[in-house]
Each structure stands twice: as C-alpha cells, then as structure tokens.
C-alpha cells in the first residue's frame with residue numbers, strides 16, 4: 001500500500017523542472033521552461049484508458065474529485081492543487097480507493113492550464129470553492145481572472161462547460177463579470193443555489209453546516225470555430 005512519503009519531488013527547488021511521476025505531474029512555479037515537457041493525456045502512463053478529460057482546479061484534499069472519479073469511471077479526472085500536502089492526499093486516494101481514472105497535478109492552476117492542456121482537450125472544467133481573496137489588494141491572487149477565462153475558452157470543447165462553485169457572493173459576482181466579458185465564447189449565465197447531485201467536499205460541508213448560501217455557476221462554451229469557420233462556412 002502506498003504511503004504519503006512515496007510521493008516526493010526528486011530534486012531541490014533550485015533545480016526545479018516539470019516532471020511526470022507515477023500518477024502525478026509536478027508543475028513548478030517561477031519557472032519558464034515548461035515547454036521541455038509535453039504531456040500526452042492519452043498515454044497509458046497517465047491514464048489507463050483513453051476517455052474524455054475532466055479537470056478540477058483547487059481540489060483541496062480531493063474528497064469531491066475522488067467521489068466523482070469513482071462514480072464516473074468512463075471519464076478521466078485531473079485534480080489540480082498547488083499545496084503539496086493536499087496534492088499528496090489526493091495522490092494517496094488514487095491508490096487507496098483504486099481510481100485509475102484519477103490523476104493529480106501538483107502546481108498552480110493557470111500555469112498548468114497554459115502549458116499542459118491542448119486546445120479543446122477538456123470535456124468539463126470545475127472550480128470548487130476557490131480561495132476568494134476578498135481584499136482588493138489581494139485580488140491578484142484570485143484564480144479566476146480574465147486570463148483564466150481565456151484559458152477556459154481555449155481548452156474547453158464546444159458545448160462543454162466550466163462549472164464554478166463558491167459561497168462568497170462578492171466572488172460570485174466577480175466570476176460572472178469575468179465570464180460575461182467573453183460573451184462571444186460563453187452563453188450568459190447567472191447561478192443556481194440548489195444542486196443536489198453536486199457531491200461533497202470539505203468546504204461544501206463546512207459552509208453548508210454554517211447555513212451559507214452556495215452559488216453554482218455553469219458557463220457553456222458556445223464557440224464553433226477553427227476549421228469550420230476558417231473555411232468561411
């Protein structure tokens with residue numbers, strides 16, 4: 001049985017580089033050589049089966065995505081988490097819960113997306129309870145930014161969705177404003193506060209227990225472009 005210590009980055013920070021480990025991709029920060037490693041998401045070293053890819057950013061301890069991977073074995077699930085101890089917890093779940101369709105990325109979400117996800121490669125993207133960074137001077141730390149929405153536009157397949165969940169009303173408004181600026185790419189959307197089949201996560205249970213209202217947003221990629229429009233049809 002795997003132990004937490006079985007997952008480690010085999011070099012010092014000064015010698016950092018992206019590396020594909022067993023069921024884990026390490027994406028270093030403050031690094032500009034990402035192009036030296038290309039990930040083939042259909043490689044059996046990554047996922048046993050070639051299946052549609054679903055990405056969750058900000059996975060925390062992985063409770064939600066492990067449950068999703070178990071319930072949806074015909075999809076390949078990628079958990080993205082920038083805290084190493086939490087990434088490790090997700091990694092352990094892959095082996096302890098026998099989830100060959102789950103893979104973990106230890107790294108920052110926007111950086112990972114930009115360098116390791118090809119155009120139109122993602123069937124669905126989730127962000128569950130991203131840190132809201134409520135103070136204006138901390139807004140630069142928010143994952144959801146114009147750059148992130150642009151990435152969603154690039155990586156999502158036409159007709160597929162980015163689904164974002166938060167208990168923070170101000171962050172919800174911010175998210176809606178960011179996606180609204182891409183009206184040509186995403187169908188307009190507000191949010192719903194009820195989604196019985198959402199699943200469960202540490203922060204979902206925490207906020208529900210405090211009677212907080214949770215907002216679920218779904219932004220559907222409506223783009224039809226590339227080859228088809230390029231030919232003037």
Ligand SMILES: C[S@@+](CC[C@H](N)C(=O)[O-])C[C@H]1O[C@@H](n2cnc3c(N)ncnc32)[C@H](O)[C@@H]1O
Nearest residue numbers: 058059060081082083108109128129201202203
């Ligand atoms: C509030 S927790 C939510 C965890 C989990 N989704 C849940 O519902 O319990 C936010 C998590 O996102 C991670 N995180 C924050 N910003 C991130 C980023 N830019 N890229 C990847 N992970 C990030 C944090 O380390 C933390 O584990």
